[in-house]
Every structure is written in C-alpha cells, then in structure tokens.
Amino acid sequence: MERLTRRKFLQISGTTFAGAGLLVGGTKMIQSTLSANEKNKGVVKIPSYCSICFWKCGLIGYVKDGKLWKLEGNPIDPLSRGRLCPRGNGGVGQHYDPDRLQAPLVRISNRGGEEWKVTTWDEALNYTSQKLVEIKDKYGPQAIAVFSHGPGGAFLKHTLRAFGIKNFSAPSFAQCRGPREVAFELTYGEIIGSPERTDIKNSKCFALIGSHIGENMHNSQVQEFAEAIEKGATIIVVDPRFSIAASKAKYYLPIKPGTDTALLLAWINVLIQEKLYDRDFVDKYTFGFEQLKEYIEPFTPEWAFVETGIEPNLIRETIRELARYKPASFVHPGRHVNWYGNDVQRIRAITIINALLGNWNRKGAFFKPVKMEIPKYPYPPYPEMDYEVVYNPNSKYPFAGEEEGLTQGIRSATITGEPYPIKAWIVYGTNLIQTLPNQKETIEAINKLDFLLVIDVIPSEIAMWADVVLPETVYLERYDELNISSFRVPFVGIRQPVVAPPHDQRDGWWIARELAIKLGLEKFYPWKHIEEYLRYRIESAGLSYEQLKTDGIIIGEEQPIYVDDGLNLEFPYTNTGKIELYSTQLAAKGFSPFPTYERPPEPPPGYFRLLFGRTPVHTFSMTQSNPILMDMVAENEVWINSDVAETLEIKNGDYIVLKNQDGVVSNKVKARVTQRIRPDCVYMYHGFGHTSRRLRRAYLKGASDAQLITRYDIDPIMGGTGMNNNFVTIEKV
Ligand code: SF4
Structure with missing residues (x-):
C-alpha cells in the first residue's frame, strides 16, 4: 500500500484556480501607501505580522509623523493574542539598526576579506543572473543549491524552481525540528x-x-x-x-x-x-x-x-x-x-x-x-527536472525532508563533489556560519564555490563570505507571503509595510521577480506587484483584501479541533491506518520499529558536555545588532556548576574561554556560576560571538557555541545533525 503522507495529501487537496484575479496599481502602490502615511501628521496604525522569529504573531505598527514609533500585538490574532514577546516589541530596533545592509554589494577582494563595491540593483542582479546562467550552462541547474529560512524566501524559491533548481534546504529541518516531524509522521x-x-x-x-x-x-x-x-x-x-x-x-x-x-x-x-x-x-x-x-x-x-x-x-x-x-x-x-x-x-x-x-x-x-483554504496563484508549471537531489544520494536517509532538504548534505556534496558538483549557493535569511555545525567545513565548502549570493538584512558572517550581497527590507517595511498557519482557528494574516526602508533596500518578492526577469523567466510572474498576487489569492478565497489590509487578520469559521467536540479520530496516512507503535515504515527500511537507546559518549576527564539554547530576547544569530535587544542582553554567559567553578577557581562574572575536544578555543565569555546545572555539562545561549566586523554592536560580544560545535552526528533515519556531542574544557582568562 502506498503511504499517503500528509504532505502529499495537502498537495492533492490544494485547489487550483484558473483565470485572473482583480489587479491593483502595480509597483507604485507601496510607495503611495507609505507616502500617505509619512505625510500624515499624527499616529497611523498599520497591521502586519512579526518576523523576529517564525511564530508570525500579528502586530500593529504605530507610525507617528512618518516615523516608526512602537509595535503592539494585534488583539484579533490567535498567535499574539494582543501581546508581543520582548523580541517582538524590540522589532522597532531592526528598522533603526545603523549596521543594516544599505545597498547591494559586490565583492572586490578574495573571499574572507571584507572589501566591497557598493553597486546598483541593476548591476548586482545582472551580475548574479550572469553567474547563475554560466553555472547552469556548464554544470546544469543541479549545481546550484539554495538555503532559505522564513516566509520571505517563498518568492525566491519560486524563481529558482522555474530556473530548474531542486536542491533546496532549510536549517529548520536538519538542525532543528526535523526529527520531531519525521517521528510523528511515522507514528501518526x-x-x-x-x-x-x-x-x-x-x-x-x-x-x-x-x-x-x-x-x-x-x-x-x-x-x-x-x-x-x-x-x-x-x-x-x-x-x-x-x-x-x-x-x-x-x-x-x-x-x-x-x-x-x-x-x-x-x-x-x-x-x-x-x-x-x-x-x-x-x-x-x-x-x-x-x-x-x-x-x-x-x-x-x-x-x-x-x-x-x-x-x-x-x-x-x-x-x-x-x-x-x-x-x-x-x-x-x-x-x-x-x-x-x-x-x-x-x-x-x-x-x-x-x-x-x-x-x-x-x-x-x-x-x-485547522487551516484557512486559500487558493494558490495559477502559475505555469515548473520545468520537469529528472536529476536526484544532491543531499540524499540513493535515499541514504530514507526519511529526509522532501521540501526542506538537508543543509549538511548540500555542504558535504559541495566539499566532495559527490554525487555531483555544487558550484553556487544562494542563501536567504540564514546565517550558515552560525547555524551549521563545524564552521571549518562550511568555509571549506564556500571556497569550492564559483558563486555565493546572500540576501539578508544585516551583514551576517555568511554575508561577509558572499560574492554578491543583496540587502532586503526588514519585515516592517515590506510585503511578503500570506501567513496561513495551521492553528486553533483558520486564519490568514498579511505582512505589509508599516514604514519605508531607510536606504536602498528592497523587498524579497521584488528581488525574486527582478531576478526572474533577468533570467528570462518573466512568464512565471504574471503579476507586477505583490499586491496583485495577494489580492488574487484572498479574493479567490471569497475574502476581502481591503478587510485583510485594515485588520491584518481574517479569522475563518471555527471548526472542531478536539475529539471532545465531535471530531472523528482517523489515521489515514499511516500504512496500517492506525497509530503505529510498531513502525512498519522503519521496519521496511531496516531500522528498529521500536525506539532504541544508545548510550552517549562520556566527556573525557577534565571536559564538560557543551549544551546550548535560547535567550528569550534574541532569535538565533539574527538579532544581535538590534540596538533594543542588545540593550537587554548584550552577550551570553556560560553556566558552570558551582562546585566545578570552585575547583577551577572561577567566580561568577569572571571571563573564561572554552576549548573543545578538537582544540578550537572560544572568544572570552563570562562565567555564570550556579547550582542550577549538573556538574558534567556547561550551557550557553546560542547566537553570540559574532565575527563580522560590520556588526559593530555585536562584534566579539560573548562566545559562539557554533564555533565550538565541530563534531556532529547524523541521524541515519532523516539526516539531521545532532550537535550535543561536543566537550569543552574551561580556562580562566
Ligand atoms: S518574536 Fe515574539 S512576537 Fe515576534 S513572531 Fe516571534 S514570538 Fe511572536
């Protein structure tokens, strides 16, 4: 029996609509909306949704005399429930960040050097399209790989799929929640x-x-x-x-x-x-x-x-x-x-x-x-490409992501040239230097590339390795894909500009569309401005685009979400039609059908296991240049058990360095001496210790866990990278 996955089910059930929607006034629209707001001497409230993290909370942006003033949660939004988290409130700082990328950059030094020429969008996109065409002509579209994070990447992926690319990946799968989704899909x-x-x-x-x-x-x-x-x-x-x-x-x-x-x-x-x-x-x-x-x-x-x-x-x-x-x-x-x-x-x-x-x-x-049914835009079909994705040769990891891909698999193929060479990376909204384990391997892979394009809002470490850097507007300044998350009630949310970008930054959709035109793919963009696209989708669902713009969210009719409310309990997407305590799919692929336990390696004498996690006021390594959030937490600390600290004569607040099992030494970082951690491990917040000099506020503040994670273990079932098997010694500075 063929397994009907939930993903397949969603594809089958997605309605396709023919015909054109009601179109609106093209590229001028964003400008006229914003200039009206800017002229307005008073407070204007504009709803949108947050992108400081991926929870996508509905927000209300307050603009006073044309300037972004504050953000609040949208009270009708089910994800914010009228309140933003500290990071979301601090989103204002992203707009005002003086370290933001301001204009397109083209590298004029060797990779690793930070010398750039500021250029025009036309020149940057011409150069980018020329490089991509060259690589495609020489090696085929399979030689181009894409790393993407966040809803803004949707249009870029659309352009690149039309160009024949299949090698897409997102760190949110292989470095984050992939094993969870695979395990639940196998069982339920x-x-x-x-x-x-x-x-x-x-x-x-x-x-x-x-x-x-x-x-x-x-x-x-x-x-x-x-x-x-x-x-x-x-x-x-x-x-x-x-x-x-x-x-x-x-x-x-x-x-x-x-x-x-x-x-x-x-x-x-x-x-x-x-x-x-x-x-x-x-x-x-x-x-x-x-x-x-x-x-x-x-x-x-x-x-x-x-x-x-x-x-x-x-x-x-x-x-x-x-x-x-x-x-x-x-x-x-x-x-x-x-x-x-x-x-x-x-x-x-x-x-x-x-x-x-x-x-x-x-x-x-x-x-x-439950999810709001919003029809897709009727694009022409993408070209059929019969090559195998590079990150999972011969289905080595049988349950690897179908859409999210394996970031580490792409990196490894770039280094080895196997199963085929990768010659270009396109990186959208993810700082691979701080995200992937083993930075040396990432840099080794980058050095094998003919071309590296990075689209970002800040001069992240990965941007500093790029050949072309394209500065995107921050989420408060742009339109984006609709938010149609599955949740307690069906809803759709809009991201729209609250304020104008301060420099020559452009929206992700605009970059994707312009690139498509330069690549000769204009037919994949029948719309000229994203508002035409958004309006088409919303009105095809029988909803009012004007209402969505005014309220930020449209909530659909409530549906039962519990068995207690009369919901039928069915499991049509497993092989047996039941919850599989015994996984027939794992057994069929030679894995244990029941969970197995493997004792993890012990830290060598004098070493501690390195654990890492999140601070509530930052997202990954993306927010450390935000002045408001850095005011709250400017650097990370290393949690060390009090008894261990006493033995090592380390006091709370002392600066230390960590050295891992492979001899990698961290930047100096403060010790947090506490009884709130076991003596066999240390713990630090992820995302600090930036080495990009252009992130002036964040440069060398705290230490980078990513730098110390040189060892990683790959999950044989889905190809994720386990990163908790690194050990460090502690030395007082
Ligand atoms: S940063 Fe906070 S407010 Fe913004 S989307 Fe994430 S959880 Fe929501």
Whole structure:
C-alpha cells in the first residue's frame, strides 16, 4: 500500500484556480501607501505580522509623523493574542539598526576579506543572473543549491524552481525540528507543525524534555504556559539545567545529558506494566501493542536509573502523574530536537507515550490544527527536472525532508563533489556560519564555490563570505507571503509595510521577480506587484483584501479541533491506518520499529558536555545588532556548576574561554556560576560571538557555541545533525 503522507495529501487537496484575479496599481502602490502615511501628521496604525522569529504573531505598527514609533500585538490574532514577546516589541530596533545592509554589494577582494563595491540593483542582479546562467550552462541547474529560512524566501524559491533548481534546504529541518516531524509522521501519519498543536492551556499535566518554554519565547505558547501554571497544571521538567520552566515545575528531573530515551523507555515500561495506559484507545487505534509490550520489558526504571541518574521511584511517580490526568496530559514533542544523531528514535518514544495516554486530538494534549483554504496563484508549471537531489544520494536517509532538504548534505556534496558538483549557493535569511555545525567545513565548502549570493538584512558572517550581497527590507517595511498557519482557528494574516526602508533596500518578492526577469523567466510572474498576487489569492478565497489590509487578520469559521467536540479520530496516512507503535515504515527500511537507546559518549576527564539554547530576547544569530535587544542582553554567559567553578577557581562574572575536544578555543565569555546545572555539562545561549566586523554592536560580544560545535552526528533515519556531542574544557582568562 502506498503511504499517503500528509504532505502529499495537502498537495492533492490544494485547489487550483484558473483565470485572473482583480489587479491593483502595480509597483507604485507601496510607495503611495507609505507616502500617505509619512505625510500624515499624527499616529497611523498599520497591521502586519512579526518576523523576529517564525511564530508570525500579528502586530500593529504605530507610525507617528512618518516615523516608526512602537509595535503592539494585534488583539484579533490567535498567535499574539494582543501581546508581543520582548523580541517582538524590540522589532522597532531592526528598522533603526545603523549596521543594516544599505545597498547591494559586490565583492572586490578574495573571499574572507571584507572589501566591497557598493553597486546598483541593476548591476548586482545582472551580475548574479550572469553567474547563475554560466553555472547552469556548464554544470546544469543541479549545481546550484539554495538555503532559505522564513516566509520571505517563498518568492525566491519560486524563481529558482522555474530556473530548474531542486536542491533546496532549510536549517529548520536538519538542525532543528526535523526529527520531531519525521517521528510523528511515522507514528501518526501527521506532523506536529509550527506553531505546535500542543494544548498547553487546557492541560492538567505535561512533561517538558529539554524544552525551555519561557526562554524559548514562542508567544502564544508561553502565554498558554502561564495559563496552565495559573490553573495548577502539574508540570514535569526533564533537563540537565534548572531552566525557567523547571522553576515552575512540580517535578524536576536533572537527567544526565543524552540519556532521555532511557527515561522515556522506562516510562513506557511503567505505563504498560502497571496498566496505566488507555486500554480502549490502544485497542481501537494503535498497531503493534503486543510486540511493544514484549520489547519494553527489560527497560525498567531500575535499568533507566543507571543510565539517567533519575531515581526509579521518581520515574514511576512522574509517569503515574501523567497517566492520572490522561487524556489531558502529554509529553511535549520539543522543538530544537537534533541532539545526538539518534533523535528520531527518541521522539518516537515520545509519540508512543502520548499514544498510550490516548491523547491525540484530545483537549489538554494535542489539538487538531485547522487551516484557512486559500487558493494558490495559477502559475505555469515548473520545468520537469529528472536529476536526484544532491543531499540524499540513493535515499541514504530514507526519511529526509522532501521540501526542506538537508543543509549538511548540500555542504558535504559541495566539499566532495559527490554525487555531483555544487558550484553556487544562494542563501536567504540564514546565517550558515552560525547555524551549521563545524564552521571549518562550511568555509571549506564556500571556497569550492564559483558563486555565493546572500540576501539578508544585516551583514551576517555568511554575508561577509558572499560574492554578491543583496540587502532586503526588514519585515516592517515590506510585503511578503500570506501567513496561513495551521492553528486553533483558520486564519490568514498579511505582512505589509508599516514604514519605508531607510536606504536602498528592497523587498524579497521584488528581488525574486527582478531576478526572474533577468533570467528570462518573466512568464512565471504574471503579476507586477505583490499586491496583485495577494489580492488574487484572498479574493479567490471569497475574502476581502481591503478587510485583510485594515485588520491584518481574517479569522475563518471555527471548526472542531478536539475529539471532545465531535471530531472523528482517523489515521489515514499511516500504512496500517492506525497509530503505529510498531513502525512498519522503519521496519521496511531496516531500522528498529521500536525506539532504541544508545548510550552517549562520556566527556573525557577534565571536559564538560557543551549544551546550548535560547535567550528569550534574541532569535538565533539574527538579532544581535538590534540596538533594543542588545540593550537587554548584550552577550551570553556560560553556566558552570558551582562546585566545578570552585575547583577551577572561577567566580561568577569572571571571563573564561572554552576549548573543545578538537582544540578550537572560544572568544572570552563570562562565567555564570550556579547550582542550577549538573556538574558534567556547561550551557550557553546560542547566537553570540559574532565575527563580522560590520556588526559593530555585536562584534566579539560573548562566545559562539557554533564555533565550538565541530563534531556532529547524523541521524541515519532523516539526516539531521545532532550537535550535543561536543566537550569543552574551561580556562580562566
Ligand atoms: S514570538 Fe515574539 S518574536 Fe516571534 S513572531 Fe511572536 S512576537 Fe515576534
């Protein structure tokens, strides 16, 4: 039986519409809208949606006398619920950032040197198209690879697909949530998606495993977390570090890093041995329970204690607590889950616990996300390309992303030339130097390229390696693709300019369209201005474009999202039509059909495992030049256990350097001496320690975890890069 994936299903169910929509006034429109606002002496409120991170909260931008003044959450938006997070509020700083890229740049020095010629858009795009055509003619379209992050990349990808390119990738898959989506798709036939379908606000009990809600600042999720605390939900936090979330928990399990799957297997063991699972649900909706029962027998809490350091009685007590509140209880699927290179198997264990709790599409656990149906624009079909994607030769990773691709796979092919050469990278909105593990390999790959194009808003490290840098407007200054996220209610949100760009920056859609024209692909842009495109889609769905522009969001009719509301429980996208405790797809590809545990390597004597995560006021390495956010958190610190610090004679606030197992030494960084972390690991916020001199405010502030992550382990199931197997020593400066 052919597996009908959720992705395929979405393609099939997407309606295609013929005919032209109602068109509006072309490229002048953005200018006239903004000049009207700028002339207005008073306060003008313009709705849009945030892009400081990918949660896409609806916002209201306040413009006073033509100047951006402040941002607020859009009260009708389900993702912001009228409030922005600290980063979202600080979005104003992105517009005013004096270090922003201001005009197109063309390199005049060797790569690695930072000498540039400021040029015109015409010249930069002519040069770019000429290089891309040269490479395509010589090596074929397969020699061009694209790395993209965020909704702004949609139009660029459209242009490049029309050009014959198939090698697309996004770090959000292979460096972030890929294993989670693959594991859920294998078990339930559906992914978790973003924003997550977790019903935190109605939950009576939930477990967070290495999930730092509160530091991981996803707006509505954090608001729901606060609601759950207020309602007295039982929270279980499993983390080597006593996080903000741990401080709100009833149970804190300071697990030995890398042993989470052992704990999860023991939880499954107790659920089954003590018959705490939902028997009716398991009988009716799951596949492979009897085999699971047999498989799980050896994984007792006593066995897990040896691995995890968590007392058997605490293992029993916590899973009993989760079972007590089923189905309004769940184990959170996490978000950044590429840890040790066997991450699909770990998340599979999470999916199985949730299945045993019978909580799929149940209130207080996982709701069924719903989505506004907005027809696609009727573009001509892309050219058929029969070459194999470069990042997954012979389907080496059988469950690699179909659309998101494998960033590391592209890099590796660029270095080796296998299975075929990659000669150009096009990088949109992602700082690969700080995102990919092993910076040396990234630079080695860049040095093999004939051409590197970067489109960004700031002079990030990857921009400083580019041959051409194109400065994009920031999200408050541009139109973008619609926000049609799946969530609790169907909705559509618009991104539109709140304020004019200060220099010669251009919108991503404009760059993509102009590039297409230079590449002879004009037929793929029947519209001249993005507003024609947006209006077409909105009006094809029977909605008012004017209303969308005025309100920022249109909410559709409520639909049932819980079984409790009459939703049917069906699993049409797995091979068996059931929740697969036993994964038939993994078994068919030679993997264990049940989650496996591999003991992680121990840090050598004198070394500590390097863990990393998020500060609530920055996003990755994208926001450190934002003056408002840097006022709040200007540099990162390294959390060191108090006893360890005492032995090393390090005091709180001392500057230290970290040196990893391969001899890479970090920039100096402050020590945060605390009892809130285990003695076998250290922890730091990701995204600091910038080395681009043009990021004047962020230059060499704090240390870069990415620099120290030279070792990575690839998940054999989906090709993600586990990055938590690096060890460091600590030296006082
Ligand atoms: S969570 Fe914060 S930064 Fe992310 S989109 Fe929402 S307001 Fe913006």
